[in-house]
Amino acid sequence: MRLTLLGSGNAAGMPLYGCVCEHCQTIKDNEDLHRGPACALIEVDNKKYLIDAGLMDITRQYPSGTLDGIFLTHFHPDHVQGLFHLRWGIGQSVPVYCPPDKQGCGDLFNYSGILDFQEQRKFESFSLDFLRITPLPLIHSKVTFGYQFEYQNQCIVYLTDTKGLPPKTQSILEASSIDLLVIDTSFPTNIENSGHNNLSETLQIHQQLKPKRTVLTHIGHDLDVWLSQHSDNLPESVITGHDNFTVYPY
Amino acid sequence: MRLTLLGSGNAAGMPLYGCVCEHCQTIKDNEDLHRGPACALIEVDNKKYLIDAGLMDITRQYPSGTLDGIFLTHFHPDHVQGLFHLRWGIGQSVPVYCPPDKQGCGDLFNYSGILDFQEQRKFESFSLDFLRITPLPLIHSKVTFGYQFEYQNQCIVYLTDTKGLPPKTQSILEASSIDLLVIDTSFPTNIENSGHNNLSETLQIHQQLKPKRTVLTHIGHDLDVWLSQHSDNLPESVITGHDNFTVYPY
Numbered sequence: 001m002r003l004t005l006l007g008s009g010n011a012a013g014m015p016l017y018g019c020v021c022e023h024c025q026t027i028k029d030n031e032d033l034h035r036g037p038a039c040a041l042i043e044v045d046n047k048k049y050l051i052d053a054g055l056m057d058i059t060r061q062y063p064s065g066t067l068d069g070i071f072l073t074h075f076h077p078d079h080v081q082g083l084f085h086l087r088w089g090i091g092q093s094v095p096v097y098c099p100p101d102k103q104g105c106g107d108l109f110n111y112s113g114i115l116d117f118q119e120q121r122k123f124e125s126f127s128l129d130f131l132r133i134t135p136l137p138l139i140h141s142k143v144t145f146g147y148q149f150e151y152q153n154q155c156i157v158y159l160t161d162t163k164g165l166p167p168k169t170q171s172i173l174e175a176s177s178i179d180l181l182v183i184d185t186s187f188p189t190n191i192e193n194s195g196h197n198n199l200s201e202t203l204q205i206h207q208q209l210k211p212k213r214t215v216l217t218h219i220g221h222d223l224d225v226w227l228s229q230h231s232d233n234l235p236e237s238v239i240t241g242h243d244n245f246t247v248y249p250y
Numbered sequence: 251m252r253l254t255l256l257g258s259g260n261a262a263g264m265p266l267y268g269c270v271c272e273h274c275q276t277i278k279d280n281e282d283l284h285r286g287p288a289c290a291l292i293e294v295d296n297k298k299y300l301i302d303a304g305l306m307d308i309t310r311q312y313p314s315g316t317l318d319g320i321f322l323t324h325f326h327p328d329h330v331q332g333l334f335h336l337r338w339g340i341g342q343s344v345p346v347y348c349p350p351d352k353q354g355c356g357d358l359f360n361y362s363g364i365l366d367f368q369e370q371r372k373f374e375s376f377s378l379d380f381l382r383i384t385p386l387p388l389i390h391s392k393v394t395f396g397y398q399f400e401y402q403n404q405c406i407v408y409l410t411d412t413k414g415l416p417p418k419t420q421s422i423l424e425a426s427s428i429d430l431l432v433i434d435t436s437f438p439t440n441i442e443n444s445g446h447n448n449l450s451e452t453l454q455i456h457q458q459l460k461p462k463r464t465v466l467t468h469i470g471h472d473l474d475v476w477l478s479q480h481s482d483n484l485p486e487s488v489i490t491g492h493d494n495f496t497v498y499p500y
Contacts, residue, residue, distance in 0.1 A: 012339065017339030081335075106327050
């Protein structure tokens with residue numbers, strides 16, 4: 001099982017449009033430090049699955065037939081906006097495993113095209129070949145699932161977007177032996193937000209779930225600035241995510 | 251006044267994702283023949299305005315401060331999807347002139363960020379410096395405006411998405427001396443669609459409005475294939491649009 005972060009930013013991304021701070025000026029010309037909308041690629045048994053679909057050029061990066069499915073965490077635009085174009089293709093359909101959200105986003109459900117939306121139920125595991133997936137409800141402004149991916153003896157947990165964890169999600173994860181936790185950490189410690197973790201909240205979850213490694217994603221501007229100056233302050237097993245960064249195996 | 255088509259395709263674009271036809275195979279490797287979502291740039295008096303915002307990389311193409319406004323024809327995703335990211339910028343706001351559509355698209359109205367949506371009324375002209383703009387209702391599945399742009403003695407009319415024209419829009423345009431008409435022509439003559447012109451319908455409008463030049467845009471797969479074989483069959487004053495093609499002045 002292999003997991004690559006494709007995007008590690010929040011909806012605004014980095015550099016922040018219109019920002020004239022020193023950090024944004026520095027990274028403007030360094031493509032490697034840009035952050036696109038949080039999403040990832042999970043590869044297992046020669047299959048490729050996206051986690052979320054905020055990438056604006058999915059059709060270029062994944063020609064027809066190269067994508068075996070998409071796990072959607074929720075229907076906010078920065079997690080689904082790449083589907084608006086992809087859906088109008090022809091030929092092989094693309095399964096999209098998603099939380100139950102009647103509204104979806106825009107007219108995706110009215111004109112789903114080649115997308116085969118498959119609504120999942122919270123805590124009900126399902127399997128794709130030898131990959132076992134468990135949707136775990138999170139705490140966000142729209143119905144949102146994190147996903148636990150289990151393959152052989154490996155366990156990867158991907159949790160965006162969320163502020164904290166619901167008790168049952170937390171107890172399931174505390175009972176799991178997690179090799180890699182990827183988690184929404186949008187803000188530095190001094191900023192409180194009702195839909196996203198700040199760094200302090202993430203570190204608390206890291207202590208509670210005890211994954212072998214935690215990777216920060218969905219990183220916003222202010223946290224990015226903080227990390228550029230203080231990343232040495234993170235615990236050894238907590239690392240900063242970046243775009244196009246293979247975080248598992250490590 | 252200068253008008254450049256930035257995108258000349260329908261929502262699916264060209265090449266069509268998943269299509270294995272000879273034409274799609276041919277253009278796949280020729281970036282110049284790709285078609286992105288229909289949109290345009292209008293430049294006048296050192297100001298830059300977008301017509302529609304389906305471009306997936308507006309923030310890259312137009313750094314903060316370089317875009318003076320956006321005219322939206324309607325709120326279908328292929329005409330607004332670039333706004334989902336742009337809105338989260340900071341600093342100078344971007345005026346977005348749009349038709350009255352309570353629903354909009356996704357959560358654009360709930361979280362408008364730096365976008366300053368300014369609802370317009372049909373047939374009520376407004377001015378930006380010396381540019382005079384008249385919103386003209388069209389016939390589509392969502393409330394949609396075409397726009398007439400007048401500057402000095404020049405007149406450009408941009409009509410997407412539409413099938414035919416409502417009587418009052420038609421009579422206003424018949425009474426105008428149009429230098430350039432850009433018009434939704436999604437399908438070849440043999441295909442009927444309730445929301446878009448086919449080529450035959452466009453040619454009829456061309457005859458009725460008598461613009462000096464007509465440019466086809468919002469071109470779908472089947473029309474693109476037809477045009478690749480038969481573009482010589484078009485009247486001399488009717489030309490095929492392409493991405494990144496300055497169509498006025500000609």
